[in-house]
Amino acid sequence: MKSLKQSFQFLHHFRLLSTVTQPLNPVQEAALNEKCILVDQNDKECGYASKRDCHKLVNGEIPLHRAFSVFLFNTKDELLLQQRSSTKITFPNHFTNSCCSHPLYDIIQERDTLNGAKAAACRRLSFELGIPREQCKPEDLQYITRIRYMSEGDGTWGEHEIDYIFVLHKDVTLDPNPEEVKTVLYVPKTKIYNFLNNLKYPITPWFNLIVQNELSQWWENLQSLEKVEDHQNIIHYN
Template identity: 50%
Template sequence: MIGNCVRRCLSLGKASRMCSTGAKELQLQALNEKCFLVTPEDKIIGTASKKECHLVQKDGNIPLHRAFSVFLFNTQGQLLLQKRTPEKITYPSHFTNSCCSHPIADVPGEDEEENNMGILRAAQRRLNYELGISVDQIPIQNFNYLTRIHYKDPGNGLWGEHEIDYVLFLQADVKMVPNPSEISQISFVPRDSIDEHVKVLEPLTPWFRLIYQTRLKLWWDNLDNLEKFKDHENILKL
């Protein structure tokens, strides 16, 4: 089964190498985007650049900020995974879930907290940017917001993460045009081979590893009954 998964993988490496200089420039420009700083209770207390939010300070601190992680499944129940390009500033060439990013203050409405509209708008925007999925294929009402996780990871000692991460599930068959400045590889993985598949996907991003090790398989087994797992009150610290 694992061999079949690997063969189904779409490598975008050639396109990525062809535009590596441009891809790096885009990543550096993105460091100027403004992320939302939050308290451990997920209350917005200000903004800071993406660069400031991911640089590991001399005392080991990393500013806590808001993020999201999308897990996109097709109608066969297979999960889309991606490999980040070597040009990514944080966690380059790491394997991760379908799409992960941040709501940003530069885009109006991504701070709206009622019904998590800001997060959902940001997820739509980023799925379009990273995977080329048109917005009409992924209407906001089709997203399932499950819970939030709070985690911290020192990364390579220079760039790390410290996030309140909103976990979003989405199931749809979509047309994609992956952005080679963001993604070097994608694959759809069946539930019954995820453990074997993960063994050959190294390194993993810390947020994906934590979710995979603690909750992913349980949620995946209940794609048709996610309501009982939704927790919009508590923040899971991992």
């Protein structure tokens, strides 16, 4: 009999392959002009490209760029998940971790590697989830690690990122932006695998990788996250 984790991996492998391309939403299409930060394999900045060029597959390739992912836990140690809006260009309707996006090249403070990723995370937490700025400041974000991965998504739009992972562990006020977020909910650790296995929608590839490999350890160390910090390495997922 397959283990719960094996079943989860098998199920979501096929869900990720089943993404259907949707017409471009005008609001989301306008955001494709934002400039992402291009990086080399060691996370050194090497220029910029539009969000469009950083997410559209060309001959099976996508430029490597910098991103971040936030895992927001409340004081009950429940993880906030979001379902991405159906109008999102990449991975519409997918469930994912609390907030995911990119530092932008045109915002000078967001080009400052770790501090820049934190600044971008606070900006997007406010924009996507409506969290008041006073409830999320860069110093509230606990850096965990960086991961590098690539996903061909639906065959047209995908991802190729060095992704800074942050934990925000506090109670916050939520007012989700419907252009970005379809649903939000908190899930306790004891129910996370059952919840994900019974979704009618897929989950994003980066969240899938983290759930399979890292999330349990981070969750177990919420009161002592310094134990799981890794400032030296970039975790590579093929």
